[in-house]
Amino acid sequence: MDPTSIAKLITKEADVTPTVLAAMADTDDPRLKEIMTSMVTHLHQFLLETRPTEAEFEYALRWIVEIGQFTNEFHNEVVLAADVVGASTLIDLINNDGMQGETMSALLGPFYRGDAPACANGECIARSETPGPSLFFSGKVVGADGAPIAGAALDVWQASPVGLYENQDETQEDCNLRGKFTSGADGRFHFQSVKPAGYPVPTGGPVGVLLRAQKRTPMRPAHIHFIVSAPGHKTLITQIFSDSPEALATDVVFGAKQQIVGDFRMHTQPHPDYPGATLPFYTCEYDFRLVEGTPVFPVPPISGKKS
Template sequence: MIIERQEQVTDAVLAAMSDTGNPRLAVIMNSLVRHLHDFVREVQLTEPEFEQAIGAVVALGQLTTATHNEVVLAADVIGLSTLVCLMNNGPAGNTETAAALLGPFWRMNSPVTRNGDSIVRSPTPGENLAVRCAVRDVNGAPVAGAVVDVWQASPVGMYENQDPDQADMNLRGQFTTDAEGRFWFSSVKPAGYPVPTHGIVGTLLAAQKRAPLRPAHIHFLIYKPGFKTLVSQIFVDDEQQLQSDVVFGVTRSLVGKLDRGADGLSLAHDFVLAPGEAILPTPPIS
């Protein structure tokens, strides 16, 4: 098609893609083109703004390394990651545990750890935290033999791959549920933290006058064939940032209650797995 006016561009692109062999790809790309073109028309995007947007996309890729994923972070802070997560993991009120973001800091092959052991692998000052959990199916039966990956930030609000003072794989561990579906470990109380702001995401948050803060939490990834892989987080209930999580990831049912005793803090939580396909996500960092 020879273009005579801007209104014809969208139809020309859709026509050019009409022979797409994959039906799902055709649906996604047709909708993407229509919405993106409509967005450009709605905001009357200027050429300098378009160039700036292209530069931002390029920078997202350039800033993504083996230890930092700026693309995932960008999707997180505009709520896109949470939206996709909640859309694909059942409506509120389902019997399975609510899903939460994988986030940009999950690493494959965290250390296999025995139940009851600590995930503190280098000097990490902070309040002692005992975590006791159970994994059940939707009927309440224990799920034995589930692999549970755990990771968290330190009391200074940094994951070990961000902090040269922490040992590799500090505050990470991989557990297996026992015959009663239980797993347990010791750690230190995590802290809330700012998401990385050295790149495009930080510039955007500053322009929007948004605090880059996440409330304290512990990540859990639970995997067993026959069950849908659960990626979730448990949030600390005394955090001010629960109401203003920069990535919009706090679900009410995932706010855990810390109990304080003579030996330190404790946290108990039960996870419920739904039947489905067990698939591990692609690690955002190595």
């Protein structure tokens, strides 16, 4: 054997990182090279710092495998895992800092389907019998200058007040509490639903094992998801929250932000703007502000309903 090649073999801890980096040095894609160089460097440093045992390393690999095994067309454990360790919120803030005057964004979450039915303004997205007081949500979509944006699309989805999205719950109709609306010439939109409630994220898989080991709450504060888009504008992915300060502060996926807490008002008396509404009911008005840019849409983490 060539003595030169023998000298390049790994013989101690300090040899591993430079040897792996050298093996990747000819990567043509500069961004891939940058990302993988940084990832390997930090991963190796993490391993050297924490010094896992072989049993701990094997357990970690099994946990990662189980994340994939628990992911299917109606449940995405991979996205959930990224959410509960704060990675999704960090990626969101890296790419959407809210400093250009736009509405603050929030993580997509693991329950976006992307096939919500088109609805006329004013329609109710509670398609099956859904408990909870009625909610009348309204607002307008505007640009950075405050001018109304006509024809903006608003993709809306939420969990039922029992704490389940319809794809998790066989008792709910397909696409219950999901809908896609379009703003009018004045930028306005409105729809009916039920007031959202806080709920636990799914804990039957490896993410639940992690949360229990860390003695963490699995709860998310009450919220409604929105994807707001319009030609010539950056797509806004956000959530409008309705819950106590404590619930917001202990959001298991770290997604709650003060700027996107809505004013959900309870009405205990009849109101002329909402004739026939069953008491008590809630209203919320929230305006979405978009900035100029190219619309880009996320790949839905799920595509179907549990049967």
